[in-house]
Amino acid sequence: MRSGFTSYLGREAIQTRKGTAAVMDFEKDLVLGRHFLIGTVEIPPYIIIKRDHNGTLLQVDGFVHQIVQFLANKFQFTYEYVEPPNGITGSCVNKTCNGLIGMLIRGEIDMIATGLAMTLSRFHMIDYTFPFESDPITLLIPYPKKDSTLKSILKPFSTEVWILLVLSMVIYAYLMSWAGYLRARWFNRSYHGTTDNLESSREIARQPGKFADDIMFLLSVLVNPGNHIPPGFGEAFRILVAVWCLIAVVISNSYNTSIKSFLTLPKYRPVIKSLNDLTENSKYSFAAKKHSSVWSNMIEAQTGPFAKIGELLRKHPENSLDILDDDKDYVIYQKKVLAQFQSSNLFRIQEDMKSSGKCRLYTAEKPFDELKISFGLPKNSHIENHFLSHELMWLKQSGILQYWKNSYWPRANRCSAPISTKPASNTERLTLNYLSGAFLLLCAGMLVSLASFAAELIRNYCRTKRSSTSK
Template sequence: MEFDHLMLLRLACFLVFSIEVQTQPLNVTSILVPPYLMEKKDGTYEGYIVDLVDRLAQKVGFDYQISLVKDNKFGDFIDGSFTGMVGELVRGEADMAAAPLTVTDARSSVVDFTYPFQTVGPVIILRRPDDQRLPVKDRLIKLLIALEFSVWLMTVLAFFVTGTVLYLITYFNPYEWRKMYKDGEATVREAESFTCLNSFWFVISTCVWQGFTRTPRSIGGRIAVTGWWIFVIIFLTTYTASLTNLLRVGPKPYEVEGYSKIQNFKDLASQDDVTIGIIKGGATQDFFERSTGSVEKAVWNKIQINKAESLIDTPISNGIDRLRRKRISDFALILESSMAKYFTRHQPCDLYIVSEQMVTAGYSLAFPQGSPLFRNVSVAVLSMMRDGILKQLEEKWFTGTCKNYIYESVREDRFIFPEFYQVDLGTFSGALFILAVGLVFGGIVTLTEICIFRWAESHGEEGKSEIAKGGAKESVVDSKRQNAGDDTGANQKLLGPEVRVIPPQHVGATTV
């Protein structure tokens, strides 16, 4: 009986002690990292962590108060003990750590981590170039980018071929200005309309729609010129449309000087012009330090070479401020993706992320080993993830006004539809075909005109020779007749006075 009273007394004392413990607010240690935890002017806190712990307190049922970690560190194992928030949990100075605390093997051996409320990975943050335009050299040649080099080459070749063919047609065609001048039917100025230089000038002037003084007179010349005109219309409209589309599409990040230097961790590891920065004592440093990958090891070796500038003390804003002070992209900051997203999506919009979509760790809440709240809080985190609450909190605190804050590095195995297509030779081949048909057909017609003219000229000479022969015969007859008349007159003089012969119709007429 006495034993039962003693047991009841002990049970009552335990219940009173348990109620007292539960009514005392939990001491939650954290660190100032926007947007996870930010201090307001009145001394209170706001941010992702505050909203997260509020929801968990409602689900699990506990009160809490937030206190900042004394040494302003996350937790690193140095000289046989942990620093930062992890150290406070181990020493019993805090009941829970609520911060963007990465789960690592070393930390998991001394504290209990809940299910991650965010998954993250290391990314590279760079400063945007001040002048986000193409380099001068690229801007100078942009007018030529609308067409492929093969199209420009064939267009120049078409110009020389057309000028040459036009000169040959106007030179040899008998119906052109040159022949008319020889026949006295044209002036010297008209005859010089299609000399070698003037033929090429005609082609150039019509190419830019500046008109012309005279056109070829022959049918063959006009056919060749018509083919060139059609080619010019297609060329100019195609070039104008392609250039308009090119100017409408702005330059890609990799086209702008300063963006193209670093596109991924491999580029970062293979260059010497950019200093690599990383937060000292964080999980990102631990990841690169312990990684066995060739790229990660190369990045860490470069950090080791220049520790004084590469290892940046907390808070993270120190690294962001240093990055923003740079005038050119000679400094790259490696940061975990969630925090990088926040800084790049908010004003002044001068930073961007090189993303490789690599998830290497997660952010979790931490408890001292054996904490009675650990299991319930971990289950509550899973429930909030399933209900979409964690996604809502992320959209609330990580959404900003800056656009195009992520640079997607182009991979060889990635298929991308370009926004602009250069006009290639296959697309432009129709115009070249029309020009070729016009020049060939014009040349054939010119040969036909030459043959017709020579045939007509030869037949005209034969007619003239026959007329000449007929005139000669008539002159011989006339001369004979004249000679005969001369002989008759002489004989009459010898015979005596002239005897008039009276025509028959006058016979029987009365004479006096």
């Protein structure tokens, strides 16, 4: 029983393979020896077109061209590339299509071979083959600007830390100035230390408001925590200076550690981070090639960020570009960010770097969409679609497509390589959460100094009273 069932399955499998082979042979007969008109437009790296000085097409190359050339050699058909008069892939509005899509519907070409993205509006009008590639959509923007070194000097600490540091310095300077003045005025007993240092210190202390000198002293301690501490002003003054010196060690070491990171690992500021940055009043405007897949998705969107961009395109028709003859002019000089395939943007960056030797273009690191790429066929071309999709799947599974992709996709270079647009973890700004203990210690030092000064006043009063009594 088992052997009979197994032999039955074997016969069915053989018949199925024979039937499939017969269908494939029939499909091959549809392309063998034929001449195809293939519609295309230049979308690097899918299709790369070289022209003469008059604009006449000289040579076609690229990732998709390799697929067409392989199929032509395998199935012995000839082909001719045909470009649309307006140079656009095409879009469909109210079942009316233009560009390559319109030419395919009217029967002027047999298929479309370029970076043809699969969109809903096109799907209703033409057939798509098996999608052989998936390409994110990114923004082509000017190369991010490096933050100035002057700003980096202030970046180790947050704003509130700088404010507290300045306030602490001012308060400590006033306390030190008046502590020395009041002690020299109210206390008459001798202090330890050399006579010269004692007399000079008393002379300075007797002058009220030596604020600038104390500020410079506190600042010098911050820069060099081993600075000399002037003697002769009593315990309260010395407590103030001692606490400040202790905090100076914390502050200066924290600053020195962070400043090195900010200077050696600078932050870059991207012009545009996402579609949400492109508003009516933004410095840069969104632009896309008219009737491209990206443009169509924005125009057709009803809600979300795409709908907002579509509204901006309707308000500013000059940003719907008829041709993309000079990307860098639009991006660098006209302040437009171009939405294209990520591969196309990387290709433009590489070409501009080769011609200028500089990094002037960059692609936003976060894509905002992703589209499938396929060949386009007339509607209801079931047999041709099955045959072509089968060949595309075989090319993809065999690794040949990946080999061609590696040959034509732009290689990573210094201009397209991801750069840091935010500080790394080791260059994080030190906020009050990190240094709150140091400032609390400053407050405690001031309180202890005031208590010590009060104790000195009491002791001095008692000594003066005993002295007067003994006399």
